[in-house]
Amino acid sequence: MPSEQTLSYTLVITGAPYASQAPQTALEFARAAVAAGHGIERVFLYGDGVYLASTLNCPPSDEPNWTRAWSEFLETGGIPGIACIASALRRGIVDESEQQRYQLSACNLATPFALAGLGEWVEGLTRSSRVMYFHGGA
Amino acid sequence: MSVLIVIDQAPYGNWSGRETLDMAFALAAFDQPVSLLFRGAGVNWLRAGQDGATLQQKTVERNLSAAPVFGVEALMADAASLGRYRLDPDGMLAGVTVVDAAAELYRQFQHVVSL
Numbered sequence: 001m002p003s004e005q006t007l008s009y010t011l012v013i014t015g016a017p018y019a020s021q022a023p024q025t026a027l028e029f030a031r032a033a034v035a036a037g038h039g040i041e042r043v044f045l046y047g048d049g050v051y052l053a054s055t056l057n058c059p060p061s062d063e064p065n066w067t068r069a070w071s072e073f074l075e076t077g078g079i080p081g082i083a084c085i086a087s088a089l090r091r092g093i094v095d096e097s098e099q100q101r102y103q104l105s106a107c108n109l110a111t112p113f114a115l116a117g118l119g120e121w122v123e124g125l126t127r128s129s130r131v132m133y134f135h136g137g138a
Numbered sequence: 139m140s141v142l143i144v145i146d147q148a149p150y151g152n153w154s155g156r157e158t159l160d161m162a163f164a165l166a167a168f169d170q171p172v173s174l175l176f177r178g179a180g181v182n183w184l185r186a187g188q189d190g191a192t193l194q195q196k197t198v199e200r201n202l203s204a205a206p207v208f209g210v211e212a213l214m215a216d217a218a219s220l221g222r223y224r225l226d227p228d229g230m231l232a233g234v235t236v237v238d239a240a241a242e243l244y245r246q247f248q249h250v251v252s253l
Contacts, residue, residue, distance in 0.1 A: 014154075014253055046157065046161075046253075047153070047154055047157045047253060086157075086160065087157060090153075117164070118160060118161060118164035119164065119167075119168060121161070121164065122164055122165055122168045122170060125139060125141065125165075125170070125249060126139055126170070131249065133251070133253075135253060
């Protein structure tokens with residue numbers, strides 16, 4: 001048996017839902033880690049991964065809604081979900097304050113995600129016992 | 139904590155290289171030791187004399203020239219990849235260390251990040 005040490009994880013998702021498997025694989029990993037007694041310290045969306053935080057994702061009713069699934073997981077566990085603000089603004093993922101700042105016609109950041117800088121990722125690297133990356137693949 | 143950021147895709151074809159570079163700059167800005175390794179098609183980032191005007195993009199050469207200013211500890215290039223893409227020191231940005239991208243190199247870092 002491996003040791004019973006509990007670990008804290010930062011998960012970095014860089015692949016978009018419906019274009020890659022990354023958000024689903026990350027969610028399965030996160031559920032398994034929590035079930036095994038480990039902690040997810042934070043989830044950081046970067047690059048195309050920020051598309052996961054769009055509340056406007058609207059898949060057909062017989063397909064999973066990864067944005068909703070992730071939102072529920074984060075809210076249940078009280079886990080911070082952060083979308084990189086630079087990646088998000090480039091790709092049209094906007095919260096209310098950025099909508100006002102750039103005078104855009106709408107905002108679409110799903111609850112409970114927040115926009116913040118790469119400093120949140122750096123903090124994850126320094127504080128978590130492990131950092132896992134979920135990429136979209138080439 | 140020491141971090142190695144790896145760029146293994148050619149510049150300009152997608153945005154992931156620029157976003158990878160931003161990760162390196164963020165680490166440096168927060169005073170975390172970080173080095174950059176270019177390997178595979180990524181060594182093309184290091185070509186001197188790039189012109190991004192027709193692409194309406196800042197050249198990655200210009201982005202990279204800021205690396206020492208930000209506090210990135212080392213710019214490294216994989217020797218075999220340089221050979222594959224016919225890059226020699228005369229045709230490259232200054233200040234690049236040529237290395238073998240092998241297990242011993244990666245083992246020197248606590249985190250290795252490649253998008």
